Amino acid sequence: MRPNPLAIALATILLASAPLAEASTDPQIAALAERIRALEANAQVLQKQAADALAAAQAAQSELHQMIAAQQQQSVAQVSAEPAASSTSASTNAFNPAIALILNGLFVNHSQDPLNYQRAGFPLVGEGEPSLNGLQLGESEISFAANIDDKFYGQLTLTMASENGETDTGIEEAYIETTALPDGFTARAGRFYSNIGYLNSHHTHTDYFSDRPLAYQAFLGNQYGDDGVQIRWVAPTDIYLELGSEAFRGESAPASGAAHDGIGAKTFFVHAGGDVGFENSWLAGASILHTDSVNGEDGFSGRNNLFLFDFTWKWAPHGAFKDSGVVVRSEAFIDDRDGMVIDPQDPDALAQAWNGKRHGAYIEGLYRFSRTWDVGYRYDKLWAASSGPYASDFNPTRHTVDATWHNSEFSLLRLQFSHDQPQPHFIDNVLSLQYQVSLGAHGAHKF
Amino acid sequence: MRKMLFLMVAIAAVISTPVQAKLRVFACEPEWASLLNELAGDAITVDIATNALQDVHVVEARPSLIAKMRRADLLVCTGAQLEIGWLPQLLRQAGNTKVSAGAGHFMAASQVTTLEKPASIDRSAGDVHPDGNPHVQLDPYRVLAIAKALGARLAELDAANATTYQQRLGDFETRWQAAIKAWEAKAAPLKGKSVIVYHSSWVYLLQWLGMHEIGSLEPKPGVPPTSSHLSSLIDVTKSGGAIAIISAAYQDRRPGEWLSERTSVPAVVLPFTVGGDDQAKDLFGLYDSTIDKLLGALK
Numbered sequence: 001m002r003p004n005p006l007a008i009a010l011a012t013i014l015l016a017s018a019p020l021a022e023a024s025t026d027p028q029i030a031a032l033a034e035r036i037r038a039l040e041a042n043a044q045v046l047q048k049q050a051a052d053a054l055a056a057a058q059a060a061q062s063e064l065h066q067m068i069a070a071q072q073q074q075s076v077a078q079v080s081a082e083p084a085a086s087s088t089s090a091s092t093n094a095f096n097p098a099i100a101l102i103l104n105g106l107f108v109n110h111s112q113d114p115l116n117y118q119r120a121g122f123p124l125v126g127e128g129e130p131s132l133n134g135l136q137l138g139e140s141e142i143s144f145a146a147n148i149d150d151k152f153y154g155q156l157t158l159t160m161a162s163e164n165g166e167t168d169t170g171i172e173e174a175y176i177e178t179t180a181l182p183d184g185f186t187a188r189a190g191r192f193y194s195n196i197g198y199l200n201s202h203h204t205h206t207d208y209f210s211d212r213p214l215a216y217q218a219f220l221g222n223q224y225g226d227d228g229v230q231i232r233w234v235a236p237t238d239i240y241l242e243l244g245s246e247a248f249r250g251e252s253a254p255a256s257g258a259a260h261d262g263i264g265a266k267t268f269f270v271h272a273g274g275d276v277g278f279e280n281s282w283l284a285g286a287s288i289l290h291t292d293s294v295n296g297e298d299g300f301s302g303r304n305n306l307f308l309f310d311f312t313w314k315w316a317p318h319g320a321f322k323d324s325g326v327v328v329r330s331e332a333f334i335d336d337r338d339g340m341v342i343d344p345q346d347p348d349a350l351a352q353a354w355n356g357k358r359h360g361a362y363i364e365g366l367y368r369f370s371r372t373w374d375v376g377y378r379y380d381k382l383w384a385a386s387s388g389p390y391a392s393d394f395n396p397t398r399h400t401v402d403a404t405w406h407n408s409e410f411s412l413l414r415l416q417f418s419h420d421q422p423q424p425h426f427i428d429n430v431l432s433l434q435y436q437v438s439l440g441a442h443g444a445h446k447f
Numbered sequence: 448m449r450k451m452l453f454l455m456v457a458i459a460a461v462i463s464t465p466v467q468a469k470l471r472v473f474a475c476e477p478e479w480a481s482l483l484n485e486l487a488g489d490a491i492t493v494d495i496a497t498n499a500l501q502d503v504h505v506v507e508a509r510p511s512l513i514a515k516m517r518r519a520d521l522l523v524c525t526g527a528q529l530e531i532g533w534l535p536q537l538l539r540q541a542g543n544t545k546v547s548a549g550a551g552h553f554m555a556a557s558q559v560t561t562l563e564k565p566a567s568i569d570r571s572a573g574d575v576h577p578d579g580n581p582h583v584q585l586d587p588y589r590v591l592a593i594a595k596a597l598g599a600r601l602a603e604l605d606a607a608n609a610t611t612y613q614q615r616l617g618d619f620e621t622r623w624q625a626a627i628k629a630w631e632a633k634a635a636p637l638k639g640k641s642v643i644v645y646h647s648s649w650v651y652l653l654q655w656l657g658m659h660e661i662g663s664l665e666p667k668p669g670v671p672p673t674s675s676h677l678s679s680l681i682d683v684t685k686s687g688g689a690i691a692i693i694s695a696a697y698q699d700r701r702p703g704e705w706l707s708e709r710t711s712v713p714a715v716v717l718p719f720t721v722g723g724d725d726q727a728k729d730l731f732g733l734y735d736s737t738i739d740k741l742l743g744a745l746k
Contacts, residue, residue, distance in 0.1 A: 150548070153539070177539070179539075179544070179547060180544050181542065181544070182544060184517055184541070184542045184543065185542055186539075186542040232542075233542075234513065234514075234517045234540070234541055234542050235517075236517055236518050237514060238514060239511075239514060240510035240511060240513050240514040241514070242513075242540075271510075272510070273509070273510025273511065273513075273514075274510055274511045274514070275509065275510075275511040278498065281507075281509045281510065281511065282510075283510050314507070318498065318500035318501060318697070319498065319500075319501055320500060320501040320502060320697060321507055322502060322505035323502070323699070370671075370699075371671050371699075372671055407670070408570075408573075408574065408669055408670050409505065409532070409574065409669065410570060439570075442528070442531045442532060443532075444508065444531060444532055444533055444534070444535040444536035445507075445508065445532070445533075445536060446508055446536055446540070447507055447508050447509050447510055
């Protein structure tokens with residue numbers, strides 16, 4: 001057999017390698033081995049360094065997380081200064097008062113000519129007459145309000161209305177109010193709506209109907225506002241209890257002539273309210289308006305005490321009234337006169353004594369079945385005096401129903417029908433369609 | 448003798464009341480009442496103005512709230528104009544100078560940065576909030592920042608109990624930080640997922656959890672859902688791969704259910720605030736419930 005040269009070569013290498021491996025003493029090999037160990041050590045160091053680097057990276061990452069968290073937390077306090085700074089730099093208007101506009105328009109269809117409208121026992125005073133026939137602009141309102149400084153708040157409400165083709169601008173309210181009196185006291189001065197009753201201090205755009213109750217039209221000329229001062233106090237009790245008093249010039253209906261050197265009307269009012277469970281709230285009040293009139297719109301001169309009693313009950317599932325609920329409200333008026341009447345149409349007529357009472361009341365209910373829709377019903381009645389210059393056997397009544405669609409908090413459309421009987425043989429069926437919107441600053445409304 | 452004792456107890460009660468008068472706090476929303484409870488416990492008395500089933504944008508200035516405001520030493524509300532429809536009225540009617548401004552007037556949203564501050568303000572875009580989105584209670588980091596500021600405010604107003612407030616704040620922070628870690632770990636599967644919302648009340652929650660809002664049932668903030676708008680959402684919901692249609696406990700469930708029926712994406716009612724469901728008994732429960740319900744929609 002011929003030896004395979006490859007096999008021989010292999011054998012030689014194997015043989016040779018054995019002594020090589022054993023001969024660790026050979027200096028060259030020792031050097032190599034040393035080098036390998038060094039490299040291995042080096043690798044270990046590198047590995048360790050890599051691990052360290054990884055740890056460091058992890059630490060950095062967690063630090064970053066913490067920083068992000070801290071930054072989110074740091075959206076604290078100091079940041080509240082940031083938006084203020086940016087907005088002040090944006091404009092100097094930041095201190096401008098909040099401006100809110102109410103626009104409102106109507107289409108009204110009366111079955112009787114409004115010019116022939118007269119109420120048995122109750123002459124039309126103030127703005128208590130019925131609306132015009134046809135398309136018309138309602139009262140437009142613009143109001144400015146702001147804190148004046150650390151102690152006062154101020155508000156101006158202007159109204160613009162067209163009457164007989166002329167634009168009538170009026171100061172509806174212009175008053176200042178304290179914000180820093182202690183112990184629940186608040187004082188107000190200027191022109192404002194009196195806090196008597198329920199609806200009187202509310203602007204008409206918060207009403208559930210497009211016109212005021214008959215009692216408001218008959219006894220307060222729609223709404224009593226005048227130049228005066230007010231002080232009110234809220235008691236520190238669990239139940240809401242507010243007491244207050246006002247003194248007015250007495251120029252507007254139902255007062256007139258600004259008697260007593262221009263302090264012709266005084267009021268006193270008490271309001272109380274609270275919750276019954278989560279779903280019911282109530283508010284009740286008793287008020288008196290004492291006026292001294294000189295040649296009033298209804299020809300009256302003398303003393304008039306008007307007593308008002310109001311009651312409101314609201315029920316809403318979970319107390320969320322904007323979504324659904326029921327409101328029942330009623331107010332009763334007692335008008336007590338002691339004085340003389342001279343027919344305002346005929347100044348030469350003889351004065352007639354008038355000493356007696358008239359009454360008025362309404363009850364209204366509103367059912368809101370969603371955020372967008374509500375329907376309401378109101379019943380009005382006035383009780384005329386049985387004797388005196390305005391005596392009448394007939395008591396005016398009115399039924400009103402309406403449906404209101406709210407697109408948002410800021411706009412509504414209202415369809416209303418009323419069946420009004422101010423005299424025995426005079427029935428006015430009134431259909432009205434109203435839009436009403438609010439623009440600008442978001443108003444906060446009373447209960 | 449017993450009558451005498453009773454009388455003495457009664458007199459003592461009357462006399463001692465003002466001495467140990469606790470700080471009275473008026474909390475506009477249940478989440479802040481819960482936070483106050485964490486920070487102060489029995490050291491204060493808290494009146495809550497609203498509940499989880501009410502829309503705090505449109506609460507009424509009820510007489511009972513005026514009475515509560517009248518007696519408050521501290522007012523804790525969200526701010527950022529959330530309560531603009533009723534809080535200014537309450538403040539003006541209550542005549543309580545302690546809470547109308549200054550230290551007694553604490554607005555949570557002013558303690559943190561708000562998101563969605565609009566560049567231009569126009570109501571054609573709906574009921575926008577010029578100070579940014581006020582619904583900050585669903586970002587735990589912001590809640591922590593608010594807790595710290597509120598703890599400091601309590602200590603400032605009621606120095607006698609300052610150590611209690613400090614201690615409780617520390618305790619709350621520890622538990623809250625731990626809870627955040629747990630929530631974040633648990634909510635990891637929600638990352639990158641999309642939802643349809645009722646109202647833009649979820650930005651903070653969605654940002655925290657890394658989720659996206661791809662549509663809202665309200666055509667514009669504050670404008671109730673309309674059928675035409677809901678119909679337009681069917682495609683968005685399907686193609687966007689939404690995992691849920693979320694609404695708050697106080698919101699109308701019908702629009703969400705309507706869309707759910709047509710897309711087979713589940714309608715999920717989240718508590719939104721403390722008391723919004725049985726699990727949301729406090730702030731911790733609020734987050735637990737919210738994350739559980741969102742995870743439930745994944746299955």
